[in-house]
Every structure is written in structure tokens, then in C-alpha cells.
Amino acid sequence: MKFVAVSSCPTGIAHTYMAAEALETAGKAAGHEVHVETQGAAGSTPLDPAVVAAADGVIFAADLEVQGKDRFAGKPLVDVGVKKAVHDAPGVIAQAVAAVEAARAAAPSSDASAPAAAAGTAAAATAAAKPAPAAPAAAPAAPRKVGVGTRIRQYLMTGVSYMIPFVAAGGILIALGFLLATIAWPENGAIEVTKVVDGTNGGELVAWIADGFSLGSLQSWAVLVFWIGKWAFAFLVPALSGYIAYAIADRPGIVPGFVGGFAAGLVGAGFLGGIVTGFLGGFLALWISRWKVPKGVRGVMPVVVIPLLSVLVVGVATALIIGPPLKALNDGLTNWLNGLTGTSAVLLGVILGLMMCFDLGGPLNKVAYVFATTGLVNATTSADAPAQIMAAVMAAGMVPPLAVALATAVRPKLFTEPERESGKSAWLLGLSFISEGAIPFAAADPLRMIPSFMVGGAVTGALSMAFGAGVLAPHGGFWVTPLVHKPFLFLLAILVGMVVSAALVVVVKGLGKKPEATEAAAELEEIAVS
Amino acid sequence: MTALITPDLVDVAIADTDREAVTRRLIDLLAAAGRVTDAEAFHADVRAREAQMATGMPGGIGLPHARSEAVTVPSLAVGKLVEGVDWGAPDGPARLIFLIAAPASGDADHLKILAALARRLVHPEFRQSLMDAPDAATVSDIITREVVPA
Secondary structure, three states: OEEEEEEEOOOOOOHHHHHHHHHHHHHHHOOOEEEEEEOEOOEOOOOOHHHHHHOOEEEEEEOOOOOOHHHHOOOOEEEEOHHHHHHOHHHHHHHHHHHHHHHHHHOOOOOOOHHHHHHHHHOOOOOOEOOOOOOOOOOOOOOOOOOHHHHHHHHHHHHHHHHHHHHHHHHHHHHHHHHHHHHHOOOOHHHHHHHOOOOOOHHHHHHHHHHOOOOOOHHHHHHHHHHHHHHHHHOHHHHHHHHHHHHHHOHHHHHHHHHHHHHHHHOOOHHHHHHHHHHHHHHHHHHHHOOOOOHHHHOOHHHHHHHHHHHHHHHHHHHHHHHHHHHHHHHHHHHHHHHHOOOOHHHHHHHHHHHHHHHOOOHHHHHHHHHHHHHHHHOOOOOOHHHHHHHHHHHHHHHHHHHHHHHHHHOHHHOOHHHHHHHHHHHHHHHOOOHHHHHHHHHHOHHHHHHHHHHHHHHHHHHHHHHOOEOOOOOOHHHHHHHOEOHHHHHHHHHHHHHHHHHHHHHHHHOOOHHHHHHHHHHHHHHHHO | OOOOOOHHHEEEEEOOOOHHHHHHHHHHHHHHOOOEOOHHHHHHHHHHHHHHOOOOEOOOEEOOEEEEOOEOOOEEEEEEEEEEEOOOOOOOOEEEEEEEEEEOOOOHHHHHHHHHHHHHHOOHHHHHHHHHOOOHHHHHHHHHHHOOOO
16 A cells, blocks of 8 residues: 655654654555655655555654645545654554555545544544545645745735634624623613623723622623623734734744734724734844844844844834824824715715725724714614614624625635634624624735625615614624614615625635635645644 | 764763753763753753653663754764663663754754654664664764765
8 A cells, every 4th residue: 555644743853753764664564655744843845746646545643733734635544643653653554554444445435434434443543543634625736936925925824824713712702792792681782791891991890890790690791701702802913913923033023023913903003004013023023033143142132132123113113104194094084984974875885884894993994983983972863874874884894704704605615724614603703793703814815805895895885874774883783683773674785795795705716816826725724734 | 064973972881860860961961062052951951852752762762852042063962871761661761862952943954964863763773783882982983874864
């Protein structure tokens, strides 16, 4: 039989290579061909795709996440630790042979059920055979020169893949808070829950926990869960920025990236600002770490000099260079929107929809949202004009996450595994008017995704205004539908925008440059598992 | 390129009876040869690696190793123990200890020599020839001869 294997270990200098040698030797002794990719410190030469294609089975002798797992999708796999391969390579080979035979016996024609059967026979051994993770049918990328565009995309994807868990945890908790609130309060729960306490204010929060929180109160739990979600969300932009910088400069990039991302959030620059600070911090740290310095200084470079200088520069740049124009933009847009009151309602809906979906929590989105919420004081019923603006803004803000959820559901092949997972939680986030649920998609591929979102948002905003839907609640999404004036038309507006936006996403994802898209997908997958 | 090992990095009669002391003795050899700038820091890195997963191998081998800022050049120190010392291997104590020191920032080419060493270590006849070697010079010669980067 022919096997391909991947070995790795925490240090990457010893066991990785011992396991490789042991597996090759033991394979030869048993009459099998074994090719090992050593993912260690001395660089890693990828297995020839032809060799992978010809292999009967796959062995992971890896203590680190295997890079490029998707290359082995569908083949019988044994996953053992690196130590087992070093200590008992013949046993591992025998296990792999058993897995291949079991797979053949169980399902001569179908790959899908084979690994499951293999698991049965190999379960007796210390490690279980399990199916190689399914992956988009991307051709294994041959070793290639990495262009600037690809590098930039890799940096972005690294940031995005580390950010996704924050979005998922935070978004779902916030939505859960809303859900609990709608049960806990007799009415308007999704609004009440946000008003109980300011969970980002430490003193207020501690006082509330001491005096207001009750273990037996569902309201208390709704409030707490909501704010925990908000806390996780607070790391969204810092994590994006921090891990973009990390991808560029490795460890030295983390500090300026995180601090820059935090500052970007503070000055209201949103995730687009976080991308800027991530690249700035990363390249700054990389540059400083390459300075030729005297030997005595070298020791303090990573712990003092690089973080100190890079944070200082990124901090100053964010505060003085990124901040003020955003403030001006903010003020200008607000004045402009205020001036628009009285013009065509549908046009206003279009503009607000575009703004809501452009930067998903960034400056334009915030201006539109604040414009809508501050206008609410002038509304007394949900049929008034300010309530209609609020409804249009909320409806449009729900479109991006719902659109990606729909797009990943109907065309999963266009998306990577982590994106498909994000897509599932995006349903809940979209229904809860948490536009940030679409950020992983927008940040990974802004040029394709953002315009698709904007068109959908514009459609929804225009329809909502045309229908005359209105709402007095500033947040809550689908969960405040009972408070909405003309609720069915409100939902229809969202539905139409969602479908339009999802259709555009599918089209531009599929069109564009197809090979590059799949390649990018494979990359994200790689980064996500590494 | 500096040789992976020299006779002064070999001690064929270590009498210590615990992992810490044996490791330290080998680290001191590397430090004395100027290959490790800070023995304490490197020892801490080795200890951390050992704590993740003991490096004892079947056949009486201990393989402490680490990548460390304190290491200047990829190096190997070898110790033969008078008495076996438990190194976490399933089949009993270790008699032959290989301490591998890798620089933290070494480029891939630099580290290939260590990859080659690790591959040789898997072969019982290689290990046996080192077990049988009577003195430091022989140990060093065998390794220099047999360990050639691919």
C-alpha cells in the first residue's frame, strides 16, 4: 500500500524527524511505501500532490495541528500522536493498513462511509481512525510563488480566522440575552435588557451585581448574558487587528496590533480601521525587529524596544491621523442626514441602508444608527417618521449577516469550512440585528462582500420606508417585531434585501476570479487549522 | 559552519542520578564551549519542553531538547550515564542522553543538521554504536560521520 503522513512536534527539531524516519523505515520493512511531510522547524516541503492522490491512506503523527489537512480529505486516516510513531512505528503502520482495509471492505464504492467503518476496527488501538475533514474540492496547490496580493489576503485571513470565535461567542450570547429578555419581561424585553445596567462601566456593573442581580431572576441572567456577549464583542476589532499584525510580524506584531485595534474601536474607526492598524502595527513591528542593533540591546528588543516603539507609533497614528478625519466625516454625515429630512423617504431609506451595510459597525454604520436612534425622541408612535427611519436602519442592518447565512446555506461550496460555520451562527446574529456577524466575510473579501451587502441594505431600507414600517425600539431585530408598525411588511423588506444580497454574494463569489477564490478558500482553511 | 558536535561536548561517564542534574551537566558543556550564552535560561527552556512530554525513548535513550534564545549555534551534547536515569520512557531508565540545542531564530538550512540527527537516532544500530563507543572522541566522530543533512 501507499501511505502519506504528516509529522510534527512542539519544538519541531527532534520528534518530527524521528517519527518521519521511523514511519518510512517501518513502512519499508512491511512492504509499504510511506511518504512523510515533516512540518518542523527546518522548513516543510509539501508532499507532491500526485503522491497524495496516489496514497491509499493517511497517517497523522502530529502533536500540532496538521497544516493543509484538506489535501487528504476523503482518505482513510489514522491520527496518532508523534510519540506513538517514534516508539512504535510498525504498530502505527499496521493500524493504517487496517484502516485502509476496513474502509475498502465497508464501502467499496462510497468514500463517505468508509472512514466511519475504519473507526470501528481501529478503535481498539490507542488512537481512533477518523475521517479526514471534508473540504472544498480545491486542487492541492502546487508550490508557488507568493504574490503581494496573496500575502495581503493571507494576513487578512489570519486576522479573520482568529476573530471569528469572538464574533460567534459574543454574537450568540447577545442574541441569547435578547431571547431570554423577551421571555423574562412581560413586554419590550429586548429593549429593557439593554437599559438595566451599563456592563462596560466597571463600577456600575459591580454595584448592579451586588444590589440588582438575583440568581433566581431570569431578567438578571438575560442582562448578564447580554453584557458578557458585549465584552466578547469588545475584542472583535482588537483581535482582528492584533492577528493581522501577528501574521505579518509574528509575535512582535501582537502588541501594536491589539493596542491599535483597541484604539481604532475607541475613535470609532470600526473594523476597517482595525484592518489599517493591523497592517500598520504589523509592518512597524517587522521593520523594527529587523534593525541591526548591538548585541547588548538585542536581548531587550522583543520585550521592550519593539513593543514600546511600535505601540507608541500606532497609538499616535490612530489618535491623531485616523481619529480626526473620522470625527469630521462623522459630523459631516450627520449634518447631511439631518438636512435630508423631508426629502424623499425612499431615498433616505436607500442612503441609510447603504451606510448601515458599508462598514458593519464602523463609522458610517454608526452615524446612520445614531441618526436613527437620536431621532426617536421626536416620535411618539411607531407610525411616526422617526420610527420609520429607525425601522429602515434596523432592517438594513440585519441584511448582511442574514445574507451570508443564506449564501453559505445555498452555496456552501463557495465558502471555507470556518466560513460555513460562521454562516450558521449568522442566522441568529442577523435576526438579532447584530450586523457584526457579517464582518468575518467582509474582512476576508471586502471588495466582493461589502458592495453585495450595500445593495441588499439599500433595497431593504428603501422598501421599509416605502412600506411605512416603523419601530420605536433601537435594537432587538426580529425579537422586537411585535412592537413594529406593519410588522409583516417590515419582515418582507428584510427578506427581499436578504435574498438580493445573498444572490449577489453568490454571483460575485462564483464569478470573480474562480481559481483564486478557491485558492483563497484553501488558505483560510489552512490558517484556521494551523 | 560549526560542527554539530566536538569531543568536548561528550561526557562518557556521568554519575548523576536525576534528570535535572544530568541535563545541567550537559548544558554546562555547551556553555563552556560558548554555544549556549545563558545556561540557566536554556535549562528553563529544556525543562519546559520536557514538561510538555517526556523525551525518553525505548532503548534507553533520553532526548532533552529545546529551541532557545540562549543558543547560538545548533549543537548536540552527549552523555553516557553510569547508572540509568528515568527519562519517562515506557521501557525503563535511559543510559544514553542526547541534549539537542537549537537557536530560536535559526533559519531552516541551519536546522537541517538537527533534522538529520533526529532521523539517525531512530536507527538502533546507530544508537548501539554510540553505546559501544569507548570515549568522547569516538562518539563525536561517529556522529560527525553519520549525521549528514539531506
